[in-house]
Amino acid sequence: MTMLTRPEALALKTASPGEFDDLTRHAARLRDDRWGKTLTYSRKVFVPLTNMCRDDCGYCTFVQKPGSPNARIMTPDEVMAVVREGERLGCKEVLFSLGEKPELRYPEAREALARLGHVSMIDYLIEMCRRVLDETSLLPHVNAGTLSDEEVARLKPVSVSMGMMLENVSRRLLQRGQAHYACPDKVPTQRLRTLERAGQHDVPFTTGILIGIGETWEERVDSLQAINAQHRHYGHIQEVIVQNFRAKPGTAMANHPEPDLDDMVRTLVLARLTLDPSISLQAPPNLESRFSAYIGAGINDWGGISPVTIDHINPERAWPQIEALRQATARCGYGLEERLAVYPRYLKEPQRFLAAPLAERLDDIVREDGLALQQCV
Ligand SMILES: O=c1nc2n(C[C@H](O)[C@H](O)[C@H](O)CO)c3cc(O)ccc3cc-2c(=O)[nH]1
Ligand SMILES: C[C@H]1O[C@@H](n2cnc3c(N)ncnc32)[C@H](O)[C@@H]1O
Ligand code: MET
Ligand code: SF4
Numbered sequence: 001m002t003m004l005t006r007p008e009a010l011a012l013k014t015a016s017p018g019e020f021d022d023l024t025r026h027a028a029r030l031r032d033d034r035w036g037k038t039l040t041y042s043r044k045v046f047v048p049l050t051n052m053c054r055d056d057c058g059y060c061t062f063v064q065k066p067g068s069p070n071a072r073i074m075t076p077d078e079v080m081a082v083v084r085e086g087e088r089l090g091c092k093e094v095l096f097s098l099g100e101k102p103e104l105r106y107p108e109a110r111e112a113l114a115r116l117g118h119v120s121m122i123d124y125l126i127e128m129c130r131r132v133l134d135e136t137s138l139l140p141h142v143n144a145g146t147l148s149d150e151e152v153a154r155l156k157p158v159s160v161s162m163g164m165m166l167e168n169v170s171r172r173l174l175q176r177g178q179a180h181y182a183c184p185d186k187v188p189t190q191r192l193r194t195l196e197r198a199g200q201h202d203v204p205f206t207t208g209i210l211i212g213i214g215e216t217w218e219e220r221v222d223s224l225q226a227i228n229a230q231h232r233h234y235g236h237i238q239e240v241i242v243q244n245f246r247a248k249p250g251t252a253m254a255n256h257p258e259p260d261l262d263d264m265v266r267t268l269v270l271a272r273l274t275l276d277p278s279i280s281l282q283a284p285p286n287l288e289s290r291f292s293a294y295i296g297a298g299i300n301d302w303g304g305i306s307p308v309t310i311d312h313i314n315p316e317r318a319w320p321q322i323e324a325l326r327q328a329t330a331r332c333g334y335g336l337e338e339r340l341a342v343y344p345r346y347l348k349e350p351q352r353f354l355a356a357p358l359a360e361r362l363d364d365i366v367r368e369d370g371l372a373l374q375q376c377v
Contacts, residue, residue, distance in 0.1 A: 027272035027298035035300035040339040044093035044304035045086035053099025055183035058252035066108035093341040100145035129158035141341040157355040163206030199234025208241030212259030239280035272298030
């Protein structure tokens, strides 16, 4: 058996302990065959370029409304200070993660952008990616939500990869009282179009599903299959994050139950057995402490970890120390290695997946420190 059929995927939710053990072993073997006995992470800094956003996701504490004392757009000096600190501490990725198109909803966002000389957050983001490339050794990864065709095209020359959590393809979640009520950028067709545009532009892309926001098991299956279908067509999905919802005080979903470990493990096994094995499977190590269960379920990557910045999306969840993660990973029989924000597979076709100056730069980095090259398949 390789990939799951749809009925098998649906049945995984309630598989008996014996059946589930078999499937889990199969998922772990698939990971070992494709990715070997080494898990990876990316040493990064997190830059929340703005926390203003036109959406109102029911789980999000990152977002701040204009008028709140914390609503802001980072200045270029603030951005460059964080990036330089990252450079000093050996980081190779700048994760720009930001609210979506606040200028379309809030005059305050338009005014703040105008003071920075821009009319849209994406324009400002492009300027800051460019500065990171021109002035530092770090590589930008852009997580800015839904993107138009033109935005993808303009971001490609200034970033090595982009990402956006699909989260879920369920339209039900847009209804009043659900996680994505009043979120124009969480309309599934809009998210799927962004994935597709990234594919059309040959952008190495990170996506993922958010677990426990009111979706059904079947909707998770649908979401993973939708991601896999895009990858089959364009080959651009470098990694899929399976991220567990964490309830935050003060949000609409403060009292919504968090997914438990069994639910996460089952979903990771589902993901590993649904997705093409060339897609990296990532779960964040700061949202769950029982690492061995995740490794047993077939993940091969821990995502971005920062010695400089907090996880601004989950600010109460500290990063593990990289050495502690290395030891925990070693106890499961796996090594831990640093990787770049773009996976090795894409460096084999640099002219297709990277703008020429970025391809040259990556070539130099890989030649100098040979990062995660054992994974070149
Ligand atoms: O620190 C975080 N990093 C997040 N990352 C960053 C990720 O861990 C790494 O930076 C990527 O693996 C790129 O190397 C995301 C990247 C995406 O493209 C899409 C979604 C996420 C989500 C998070 C997140 O919630 N917290
Ligand atoms: C960066 C990604 O983090 C996810 N995200 C946003 N809020 C939460 C939360 N409370 N718990 C877990 N993940 C969250 C979203 O899917 C976003 O795209
Ligand atoms: C700050 S959340 C991550 C980026 C974007 N706003 C999204 O939800 O996809
Ligand atoms: S998760 Fe992203 S899109 Fe949703 S409110 Fe927060 S910043 Fe905006």
